[in-house]
Amino acid sequence: xxxxxxxxxxxxxxxxxxxxxxxxxxxxxxxxxxxxxxxxxxxxxxxxxxxxxxxxxxxxxxxxxxxxxxxxxxxxxxxxxxxxxxxxxxxxxxxxxxxxxxxxxxxxxxxxxxxxxxxxxxxxxxxxxxxxxxxxxxxxxxxxxxxxxxxxxxxxxxxxxxxxxxxxxxxxxxxxxxxxxxxxxxxxxxxxxxxxxxxxxxxxxxxxxxxxxxxxxxxxxxxxxxxxxxxxxxxxxxxxxxxxxxxxxxxxxxxxxxxxxxxxxxxxxxxxxxxxxxxxxxxxxxxxxxxxxxx
Numbered sequence: 001x002x003x004x005x006x007x008x009x010x011x012x013x014x015x016x017x018x019x020x021x022x023x024x025x026x027x028x029x030x031x032x033x034x035x036x037x038x039x040x041x042x043x044x045x046x047x048x049x050x051x052x053x054x055x056x057x058x059x060x061x062x063x064x065x066x067x068x069x070x071x072x073x074x075x076x077x078x079x080x081x082x083x084x085x086x087x088x089x090x091x092x093x094x095x096x097x098x099x100x101x102x103x104x105x106x107x108x109x110x111x112x113x114x115x116x117x118x119x120x121x122x123x124x125x126x127x128x129x130x131x132x133x134x135x136x137x138x139x140x141x142x143x144x145x146x147x148x149x150x151x152x153x154x155x156x157x158x159x160x161x162x163x164x165x166x167x168x169x170x171x172x173x174x175x176x177x178x179x180x181x182x183x184x185x186x187x188x189x190x191x192x193x194x195x196x197x198x199x200x201x202x203x204x205x206x207x208x209x210x211x212x213x214x215x216x217x218x219x220x221x222x223x224x225x226x227x228x229x230x231x232x233x234x235x236x237x238x239x240x241x242x243x244x245x246x247x248x249x250x251x252x253x254x255x256x257x258x259x260x261x262x263x264x265x266x267x268x269x270x271x272x273x274x275x276x277x278x279x280x281x282x283x284x285x286x287x288x289x290x291x292x293x294x295x
Contacts, residue, residue, distance in 0.1 A: 002031045002032030003032070004024060004027045004028055004032060008027055008032065008034065009023045009024050009027060011034065012026065012027060012034055012037055012038065012041075015034075015038060016038055016041050016042075018041045018045055022041060022044070022045065023037070023041070026038075026040040026041045026044070039203065039206060039207055039210075042207050043207055043210040043211050043214065058079060058271065058272025058275035059079065059080050059081060059082055059083050059085070059086050059271070059272065060077060060078050060079035060080050060086055060141070060271050060272065061077075061078060061086050061091070061092065061095055061159075061160035061161070061271060062075060062076070062077050062095075062156060062160050062161070062162065062163030062269045062271055063075070063076055063078065063092070063095035063096045063098070063099045063156075063160065063163070064076075064099055064154040064156060064163055064165065065096070065099040065100045065102070065103045066152055066154050067103065069151075070148065070151040070152050070153070070173070071147070071148045071151060071152070072103055072145075072146070072147060072148070072152075073103060073145070073146045073148065073152040073154060073165050074099045074100070074102040074103035074143060074144065074145045074146070075099060075143065075144050075154070075163050075165050075267060075269060076095060076098050076099045076102055076140065076142070076143040077140075077141045077142050077143070077163075077269050077271060078091070078094065078095040078098065078138065078139070078140055078141065079138070079139045079141050079271070079272070079275075080134075080136050080137070080138050080139075081136040081137055082136060085134055085136045085138075086159075086160070087159075088134060090130060090133065090134070091130065091134065091138065092160075094126065094127070094130055094138075097118055097119075097126075098113060098118075098123060098140060098143070099143070101113065101116050101118060101123065102143045102145050103145060106145060107143075110140050110141075110142070110143070113140055113143065114127070114140065123140075127140070142269070144165065144267045144269075146165055146167055146265070146267070148167045148264070149167055149169050149264040149265075150167055150168045150169030150170060150171075150261075150262075150264055151167075151168060151173070151176065152165055152166065152167055152168075153165070153166045153168060153173065153175075153176025153177050153179065153180045154166075154180065155177060155180035155181050155183075155184055157181075157184045160271070161270065161271040161272075162184045162268070162269070162270055162271070163268070163269040164180040164181075164183045164184050164266065164267070164268050164269075165180070165266065165267045166179050166180045166183060166263060166265075166266045167263070167264040167265045167266065168256070168261055168262075168263060168264070169261060169262045169263075169264050170256075170259070170261035170262060171256065171259045171260065171261030172259070175255075175256070175259050175261060178244075178246065178255075179252060179255070179256070179263060179266075180266075181245070182239075182242070182244060182245045182246075182252060183239065183266050183268050184268070185245045186239075186242050186245060187268060187270070188237055188238055188239040188242055188266075188268070189237040189238070190237065190238050190239070191238065191239050191240060191263065191265060191266060192238050192239075192240055192241075193234040193238050193241070195238075196234060196237060196238065200237075201230055201233075201234075204229060204230050204233045205226045205227075205229070205230050207229075208225060208226040208228075208229035208230065209222045209223070209225070209226045211229075212225045212226065239252050239263065239266060240252050240253035240256075240263065241253065
């Protein structure tokens, strides 16, 4: 049997926000497999085992660039160590400059961005100088560039912690902004069901089967129940199927059609998404739970 260490329990807890002892039980059942343990927690605890996006603690901002005719756009995530620096004017200006360079120069990757010229120096040289001036590490994490099929709407929310680009064919600027705001609020994973990753779908199917099995459903019904759960999941996470946040009687697809428009694509960035910043005093938490168990 695989040894279940405190660091493994800590990592699973930070990924799921589930209680510490539940994490240990899940890891034991999964023989130390973190991915399998996370699935076990979701079966047992449902949404309680899904960590909210608001708990992600990596700092930085999202910055966007939009051409005057809205046919060319770029978005970049630039990270730093503290929220204080994320509000620094020089840091904000650097991120904006990088977004504009991405739009106009079309670099292949972050390394190519770093080699571009900015104010007579390379972006990397400017970044390094800014690190020295501010005293915190600064990184260009990711970017996207859009040559629109229609016109791009951009939206920045929550102190530049959420950024959205929407490529809207037809309609008008107001509709594009409404849909971009919806994306920021509803956080879809894909435009249509066909674009949702098979890994996500397979995970939802496995979880649905195990939930149904634990609920005592007949084995012959498990696949049918799972298929219903998957279809429900796909409607919840695909933009065109989601109810519009301002009018839940309309899906986004229906909203666009009512305005003679269609959504060609979107990009959503959440600052720090997928990055874990170690802020919890795990030793203190263990001690507190041990004391509570003794009582």
